[in-house]
Amino acid sequence: MANKPSIPKGTRDFGPSEMARRNYIFDTIRAAFRLFGYTPIETPAMENLSTLMGKYGDEGDKLLFRILNSGDYLKDAPDSLLETKDSLALSSKISEKGLRYDLTVPFARFVVQNRNDIHLPFKRCQIQPVWRADRPQKGRYREFYQCDADVVGSDSLWNEVELLQLIDYVFKCLKIRVNIKLNNRKILTGIAELIGESDRIIDITVAIDKIEKIGVDKVKEELLGKGIGEEALEKLMPFLELKGDNKEKIARLKEVLKTSEIGLKGVEEIEWVVGHFDSLGHECGLEVDVSLARGLNYYTGTIIEVKALDVEIGSITGGGRYDNLTGVFGMPGLSGVGISFGADRIYDVLNQLELYPEAIEESVKVLFLNFGEKEAAEAIKLVKELRLKGISAELYPDSAKLKKQMAYADSLHVPYVAMIGESELENREVNLKNMLTGNQYKIAFSQMSNQKFS
């Protein structure tokens, strides 16, 4: 029994000082969601596997944490699967539930299940942990938080503009300098159409993405190696060599995609979004990037990705428009667009840049030291008075040695220490010490709750 305890790999405990930092992030995002009119929902940690399976690709299915059925779960399991030790096939017989893998699929399920109670368009936000049985590594955890904001039931591009503003606002509040990359799935479809390689979008975008690192020539080489023909490659060149600011890129895209209806539609959409977002003003960078290809399985329009400028780390926020997410749950034709803030990566960025405001570590404002029962009985009355005024306060519970009590005060960064010893008790006054300045002064019991504790 007395083994040193541990927690599952890829999971974390958060102590008081980590919580203070994390709550700063969550509170900032939550306040922004509210300011922008996104209303919160929560869904259960466990979903039926029928809800989760097949939504994240084969790889995703493997990363689901499955819950073992309760009771005699083997009773009805087919003997054949047990004999052959077929783990994969057996798991669907002995587990019906899994931990949620993201917040988007549970949200789609929520919308369909509660369709009669929801008024469209529905702007929802959701801040909850998700679980993935991924190999843990730096910056990748098996339990982490997502902070999602989505709008369903409206295909207006104003939603895209608002989500970009939300990103700009949140990172401005957090003082993280970021660059937003913007693409549109329709542009990618147009490119593939144009070069006659509609089923090779992913190869192509992966290659485009490498241009900055390895140069155009190497990229061409790579694509030839993957079986993209010379002619197709020639047609791809303008996209590989896309340069200039957003306006120039958009103008060039219009030109080279002029024979692709869907491609042009994508360019028009991105132009509209960039134009309105720019005219509202923003602090973050915004870059049209046709190599951005996240979420190709489900995004049908806008694609968004956010990178921190001052830290080498993957995307810290991402999202896009999906035209038919609720379709798999029997409710077709509902367009949605949303973004997800990666709270754990944002946490890593803030830690690395030390961008937390001062005094973020919450603690009690006033700690009353304990000099014995009679003194403590008076102190606890003042503690109560302070609390009723909204000032956090506490009594050290034991009449321990002064040194020990002061060490406790230090460990909590308590700004004010209040002492009521024998003589103070007699004079009905408190000996108050400002721990920052070192100043010490006496205050009558009756005046204590009128003090300003800054």
Next chain:
Amino acid sequence: MANKPSIPKGTRDFGPSEMARRNYIFDTIRAAFRLFGYTPIETPAMENLSTLMGKYGDEGDKLLFRILNSGDYLKDAPDSLLETKDSLALSSKISEKGLRYDLTVPFARFVVQNRNDIHLPFKRCQIQPVWRADRPQKGRYREFYQCDADVVGSDSLWNEVELLQLIDYVFKCLKIRVNIKLNNRKILTGIAELIGESDRIIDITVAIDKIEKIGVDKVKEELLGKGIGEEALEKLMPFLELKGDNKEKIARLKEVLKTSEIGLKGVEEIEWVVGHFDSLGHECGLEVDVSLARGLNYYTGTIIEVKALDVEIGSITGGGRYDNLTGVFGMPGLSGVGISFGADRIYDVLNQLELYPEAIEESVKVLFLNFGEKEAAEAIKLVKELRLKGISAELYPDSAKLKKQMAYADSLHVPYVAMIGESELENREVNLKNMLTGNQYKIAFSQMSNQKFS
């Protein structure tokens, strides 16, 4: 694929209006925790089963949700268990992790694991969901929140007094009238010692608990039926007939327990706690109740239970002192005391009594209707200005029919609707409607963000 989706039984979705109500509860409790100097921690949803097993009794072990190991989990499972379909024995071979069952055991594990970073006494709070594979029924869920506050590393009874104050404070804030029942495990031990039935404490307390309902005679009958002898029963009578206010009860207990050292110690402790709590003043009821026997497996001193006065529902908060919780993790001798607010039952109480403050349903303050792109482009600028002033605002994303947009405003209980049509655009003014009073008036664009939106 197109089945109507559902969620696992015993779990719940929370939509915007339920979230508003639940957040009111959590925010109230969280603010109280902070005011009283309890610092937050969080632990992972998944714990190693070695941490969880054996801590909640055999019944509790059965109620743990187990996570199926990832990958080829059957590979090393013994053939014999598969052949005999021994679910119970197999589960320890194919699952190593479980969902946390409460917050107390993970807290104990946390303290031991982080012993070098923790300064004692450690006052921690924790608000997180827990999971139990219990049979779902009214008021009992498979996923529910606990809100715990504990102090470890101090055996001072001031901690008990503070926790009682915390209970009083939280329920005063929530406007729920409650009665706190207080007992001490040492009194129960003393009673059992006195009547020579040390191993029958539970039978005895269960019986005492029924007196109000079925009367003394029936209780005696029941105890005789359970094999408690006539002589023992005679000695038990004073406890069965304990009457009067707390002072009278305490005086009587002192008398009848005078030959039991541990019993007297329990009475002294309860007297001390009641005395100091009373002298500080409180709004809740406080009742010494020797039949209170919750958590007998681990509580070693004070036992606390809270009942709502105006709703028939089980305990809505409970707790007590445990002298050796971290012992099972290899860290003996650390005393702790804590309480747990049952957020889901409190939610049920508030719903039943309709005790929520008005205007708890958050929504945007100002909704701008959408009369087309040009008008919307001006509206979105004002939306941005309002948000920068901290006023939540949004633009209806589509230029839909007025009726549809107003229905949306109604569904969200938006207090102000702002309209910029063609003529307003020309005059650079907003047509603002107060949805509560029905008043409608014009405001210049430039004055919009200086308005008071109460």
